[in-house]
Amino acid sequence: MGQNIGILAIQGSIIEHEKILQKLHVDYSLVRSKEQLQNLTHIIIPGGESTTMTKLLKDFDMWDVLNEKISVPSGKNKKLKVFGTCAGAILLSKFGMDIKVERNGYGAQLDSFSADLVSKQFPNLKGIFIRAPRFTSHGSDVKVLVTHDNEPVLLEQENMLASSFHPELAHETRIHEWFLK
């Protein structure tokens, strides 16, 4: 079964995600139109500004298409798998993932931080949090994969994976591998 991986390329940490996928030797495309959304099996929503991405997704008729592909299996295709980092996690909370997200929940830039995270799946994981969103609650279907100070920072629900930190800035490939497995 072929994978067709896209990176949403409106703005943000696009090139950083590209570099991770290149390290993993997987092919991908940059997605900037609704046509380019059509045949994807996976999409990565990078870090950036969620208000900017939301506005432009709507302006270019991508919002509804993306929302539908994430929530409904179409024909013989399964639901689109999505990995959202930072701003991408905020968008996932609007695309039906059962999580509550507080924008800039850790504060402004002076409160941006990096830290060693706690995880069974990903030992020795470093998290880079930049004006990061904070996961304030999540539904019972949502699995916590990584925590920091006992709060979730990487969450998974069915086809959706959301991180409040930036693995793409830490040259970390394991979470992308998990997403593509």
Added chain:
Amino acid sequence: MEQKNTFELKSGLAQMLKGGVIMDVMNAEQARIAEAAGAVAVMALERIPSKIREDGGVARMSDPQMILDIKKSVTIPVMAKVRIGHFVEAQILENLDIDYIDESEVLTPADEEFHIEKNKFRLPFVCGCRNLGEAVRRIHEGAAMIRTKGEAGTGNVVEAVRHLRKIQREIAELTPHNIKEKAAEYRVPTDIVQAVFEQKKLPVVMFVAGGIATPSDAAMMMQMGAEGIFVGSGIFGAENPEKMASAIVKATMNFDKPEIIAEVSTGLGNTMKSLEIDKLETKFAGR
């Protein structure tokens, strides 16, 4: 162990802004317009550059109250300008807990000899440059983001083009044999120039600024290799700021799609009042 205010975190925020448009705003209302139009950040300042030119006199950091009002009105990052070398203005901005400081030639320089020692601050800085030497000196001082200077407040993109081309040419001219010599010429440690040579780009994010007045200006700079766009007077100096702001954002995202740039360039009304650079009394870029 938790770490804060490292260079990785400072330059990381600039990495998140890539591909976006940062807009000059003079009050909370304009900041909300910029955010709604899709700006990735706002630059709070009392007067847009075209107005500074018109008014003359000394241009300084904005009133903290105005910056705080803007900060309260948006969720996107807030930047503000300080005069070149004015480290106390920078201390004030850090105290206001905004997101980025622009040590800017658009304001009247406070020190003709030294820039701010930016490494001493917890907040990240963006600085202007006209060439590779200026860029690496600012990075050595601690700048976590660079923008070309262009000639702010003119609505004329020619200087922004000149500065971007110059930097790209100077990067292309680096070889393993001239790195030491270039580092000496630029008055910076060799490792910074080495990093530029290896990456074939600056080691921090580089936006373009100064004179961008239309969606096509923004798209041209992006096609030429800019990582993002600052628009100063081009938005709130235009006849229809909301439309212009949204159009420049769409053109920056779709910089290589002429059909979209054509569509968003249609019916925008008058652009900002433009100025001939040869007739300027004060060129900001030389500061």
